[in-house]
Amino acid sequence: MAAASALRPLTGASGARAWKLDRPRPSLSLDEWDPASQPFGSGDKATDKREVEELSAEIDQLQDVLFADRRFKLLVVLQGPDASGKDGTIRKVFGQVSPLGVLTCSWGPPSEEESAHDFLWRIHQRVPKAGELMLFNRSHYEDVLVPLAEHGMKQAQALERCRQIVDFERMLAETGTVILKFKLLISKAEQARRLQARMDDPTKAWKLQAHDLEARKHWAAYRKAYELVLAATASPFAPWILVPADSKTHRNLMIAQLVRHQLKSMKLRYPPIDPALAGAAIR
Amino acid sequence: MAAASALRPLTGASGARAWKLDRPRPSLSLDEWDPASQPFGSGDKATDKREVEELSAEIDQLQDVLFADRRFKLLVVLQGPDASGKDGTIRKVFGQVSPLGVLTCSWGPPSEEESAHDFLWRIHQRVPKAGELMLFNRSHYEDVLVPLAEHGMKQAQALERCRQIVDFERMLAETGTVILKFKLLISKAEQARRLQARMDDPTKAWKLQAHDLEARKHWAAYRKAYELVLAATASPFAPWILVPADSKTHRNLMIAQLVRHQLKSMKLRYPPIDPALAGAAIR
Numbered sequence: 001m002a003a004a005s006a007l008r009p010l011t012g013a014s015g016a017r018a019w020k021l022d023r024p025r026p027s028l029s030l031d032e033w034d035p036a037s038q039p040f041g042s043g044d045k046a047t048d049k050r051e052v053e054e055l056s057a058e059i060d061q062l063q064d065v066l067f068a069d070r071r072f073k074l075l076v077v078l079q080g081p082d083a084s085g086k087d088g089t090i091r092k093v094f095g096q097v098s099p100l101g102v103l104t105c106s107w108g109p110p111s112e113e114e115s116a117h118d119f120l121w122r123i124h125q126r127v128p129k130a131g132e133l134m135l136f137n138r139s140h141y142e143d144v145l146v147p148l149a150e151h152g153m154k155q156a157q158a159l160e161r162c163r164q165i166v167d168f169e170r171m172l173a174e175t176g177t178v179i180l181k182f183k184l185l186i187s188k189a190e191q192a193r194r195l196q197a198r199m200d201d202p203t204k205a206w207k208l209q210a211h212d213l214e215a216r217k218h219w220a221a222y223r224k225a226y227e228l229v230l231a232a233t234a235s236p237f238a239p240w241i242l243v244p245a246d247s248k249t250h251r252n253l254m255i256a257q258l259v260r261h262q263l264k265s266m267k268l269r270y271p272p273i274d275p276a277l278a279g280a281a282i283r
Numbered sequence: 284m285a286a287a288s289a290l291r292p293l294t295g296a297s298g299a300r301a302w303k304l305d306r307p308r309p310s311l312s313l314d315e316w317d318p319a320s321q322p323f324g325s326g327d328k329a330t331d332k333r334e335v336e337e338l339s340a341e342i343d344q345l346q347d348v349l350f351a352d353r354r355f356k357l358l359v360v361l362q363g364p365d366a367s368g369k370d371g372t373i374r375k376v377f378g379q380v381s382p383l384g385v386l387t388c389s390w391g392p393p394s395e396e397e398s399a400h401d402f403l404w405r406i407h408q409r410v411p412k413a414g415e416l417m418l419f420n421r422s423h424y425e426d427v428l429v430p431l432a433e434h435g436m437k438q439a440q441a442l443e444r445c446r447q448i449v450d451f452e453r454m455l456a457e458t459g460t461v462i463l464k465f466k467l468l469i470s471k472a473e474q475a476r477r478l479q480a481r482m483d484d485p486t487k488a489w490k491l492q493a494h495d496l497e498a499r500k501h502w503a504a505y506r507k508a509y510e511l512v513l514a515a516t517a518s519p520f521a522p523w524i525l526v527p528a529d530s531k532t533h534r535n536l537m538i539a540q541l542v543r544h545q546l547k548s549m550k551l552r553y554p555p556i557d558p559a560l561a562g563a564a565i566r
Contacts, residue, residue, distance in 0.1 A: 095382065137383065192565045192566075202556075207351075210559060274489075
């Protein structure tokens with residue numbers, strides 16, 4: 001298992017090519033990271049794919065102990081532009097976990113009722129409870145990114161929301177939630193290839209919306225919005241992990257390694273049998 | 284694929300050994316069905332296991348179209364005593380569907396707030412919406428079975444709840460929900476073997492509760508409760524399917540065949556691409 005050594009770059013200083021951001025920064029440029037790089041890869045795609053399958057099976061086993069143990073809640077946040085691979089990650093990295101063991105929540109634009117509350121109201125209702133593994137497919141971060149990139153939200157208000165998010169995530173962490181936030185990095189050219197492939201595939205073309213093509217016009221604005229948000233909301237209790245995702249296999253491998261590493265580090269254990277039942281006869 | 288011929292016994296008259304109950308009956312005796320029989324099996328376990336895997340992969344593909352199509356909601360209800368294989372069914376039959384594509388809901392005893400409402404209140408909140416595949420691990424039926432078997436509910440009140448359930452399920456069906464209700468049949472001896480195996484396995488022993496062993500004392504009462512409930516709540520729009528489940532492989536095979544058959548019969552299709560986007564260039 002290459003996991004241990006592959007994790008090294010994550011624990012480096014928070015300079016260029018640190019894949020894990022666990023401190024806020026005054027600013028940040030996404031130019032530091034190359035979406036086509038494969039820092040966690042072995043160099044051989046077949047090997048990497050096999051490792052994803054092994055890691056995915058191991059995550060299934062660890063989830064069972066997470067549930068039994070009940071000491072932790074695990075929240076995995078997936079963020080990234082259209083076609084960056086959020087759905088694919090859920091299928092490939094978490095697809096071996098029993099449907100009973102993994103919860104997913106896909107966040108779209110808020111409803112009228114949701115908008116009438118603070119932006120964290122709907123999120124708070126769906127955070128994991130003890131023993132649960134919850135995947136957020138998009139998240140509360142959309143409520144900063146979209147207004148910033150498309151609706152002229154002022155930077156001061158965006159930073160205020162970021163602070164509110166950090167406070168919220170701190171509270172979750174302090175009450176037993178382990179939070180991993182993955183930002184999938186994809187190049188504009190690779191996104192174009194994937195959107196074109198969707199358009200050409202009759203089992204996928206129905207998913208395309210005018211807004212998906214529209215959003216490409218705001219590519220630079222979204223990039224700037226992400227830079228602000230990542231810099232402001234990286235924390236030790238809810239780190240951002242930047243995942244080069246032009247290669248789907250590399251994306252899966254890196255996320256699977258990190259999720260497995262996180263679960264292993266929690267020293268999960270099965271509780272003992274109820275003492276009243278130990279040795280009881282089944283009649 | 285043996286599915287078509289294997290389905291034949293389901294469509295027979297509602298007499299003995301009809302596996303599908305789609306009409307209410309004045310009464311019913313579970314003695315008519317043998318939990319150890321394998322009406323859907325090929326006679327060869329390895330063949331049956333392979334078919335479960337194939338069917339499970341097919342269900343994954345069909346779920347994708349179900350979601351895209353948006354004309355139907357699919358609700359699968361799993362009922363049966365402890366250790367009858369509800370969790371195992373979810374893992375083996377639906378485990379290949381992406382976590383994004385299948386929702387599960389495990390129903391335990393109602394909370395104080397839930398009990399302060401009618402018994403269908405909490406259920407209604409979790410019924411599937413358009414395009415969704417929802418699995419109920421136990422269900423609203425517990426709210427008749429448990430009081431009947433353990434708390435002395437009068438038969439008249441139980442029958443009233445059954446009528447309320449039928450009315451509720453009719454409304455769901457009329458508004459686009461396809462409902463399949465599986466009752467897993469397991470012998471008392473096979474349940475004892477499985478509970479003993481749990482007790483002996485340190486990764487599973489923690490799950491055992493005093494009530495699991497207690498409930499065996501009410502075995503006959505639960506059987507009678509099921510007989511009343513199955514007879515009263517079988518309907519064309521929400522049939523009960525009786526699944527011999529002493530063999531795990533047979534249980535998976537039968538349920539997988541029937542779920543696949545149901546999805547196929549819905550003539551699901553991918554919607555066409557948004558005409559405004561057809562042929563659009565991605566810039």
